[in-house]
Amino acid sequence: MDGFEEIYRQHFGAVFRFAIHCVGRRELAEDLTSEAFLELYRNWARIDASQLPGWLITVVKNRATDHWRRSSREELFANPPAEAQTEFDLRLGGFLLENKALKPPHRACLILRYVHGMNREEIAQKLGLTGNQVKSYLQYGLQLLREELSRNPRKAGQ
């Protein structure tokens, strides 16, 4: 098994990142990544290093496909009738699109909070951040939103 650790270190990052994109849940991405490397370990004798990391990526992709196939559509897609957008939605949407001071993590935190209704702990888990980072991003985003709203106050009747 000479070289296995080197291969692991070389490709772990890319395989994990791909796994995150495939399943979106960090703990599941860990499992898929370890499964891919275990599969490599089992097939070590017949895998050429030039096939990597493609071979590992394919293992992750196949496992992820199986994962989603097993998940019921009802569980994944509640799909209840959505209510019409309110002024808050419109203002939040415009703010997220136009405010240049917001960075991707700020926006992701704000959307997960105010659109997906997640608590800070859930957001931290989802994004791989600490609770304090999420709190800080949300505070900053909320502060900018307030400033935006004060510059363009809500009109009467809206």
Added chain:
Amino acid sequence: MSERKNDIGPDEQELLKEFGTSFEALSARHADCPKPELLLASQAGVLDEEMAGSIATHLGKCAFCQILLRDLTEAGLDAARPEEEQRVRRQVLVATAGSAKAQKAGGGILLVWLRRAVPTAALAGIVLAVVVWIRFHQPIGPVPAPATADVQPVKTAAPSVLQWEKLPLKLQASSVLVMRGKPRTAQEKYVAELTGALAPYRDDNFSEAAQKLTKVTQVFPDGVEAQLYLGISQLSLQKNAEAIPPLAKAQQLGPQTFREDATWYLALALQREGNTKQSVAELGKLCQGKSSYSQRACTGVQELSALPVARP
């Protein structure tokens, strides 16, 4: 839509109130938004055609989901944290420990990594990762009994929740700390012996696992993993009386997560031996706690309490 704990700050409440809305109303309004993981998966090409089509349709009309997908992709949040890398490494280590290939390779990746020095600064992370791993990798549901040529566990009729199940392999933090590579310490020897003994357990060969683990416990009686997995292996072989001493020892040794595992299997061993009263007492400990066993333990207490009095 995920369940949300009430962690809404007064500033948030004030803002939402100003707009005549609430968190609940916001969540309900966007309940048709796919989970973030589905948005990502739709781009990775791992969804079936129908689901990928549904998400594409939704993305076409929902600005929030468009922004979220773009930001999740661009934010660089997909990089592994050190503790995540350590957990993956550990999963690979445990699963490959002592395998034939590893032995052929002079100890395999486990020993290669064991011998390699881990930077001291990373140790705290490793301990934390192990604690988290152990905490969150408890068995949450019954695991099917292995289909091997080995002696199969015989399921008892009652109680329904108290059945034998294979506990996934795990090591406690102090067993991982030998990754620092201190040569030939007792702890390092223990881990080397343990990993070899756990290989047949991993392969569902509980007879061989019991033999090897018995030897390990004779040399290292305070090795909690060896005691625990010996007890579980004995149980799988229906050697219930023999399972009780190592499980009781593991329960005594702790730490907490191993204590909970040991208590669960001890309750099973006692119940199989007809000692219902003591089995209920052990389950009662779990029932009062907050482990992954709690709910099943409470059900077990109820079911066992309803059984006719067993032989003494």
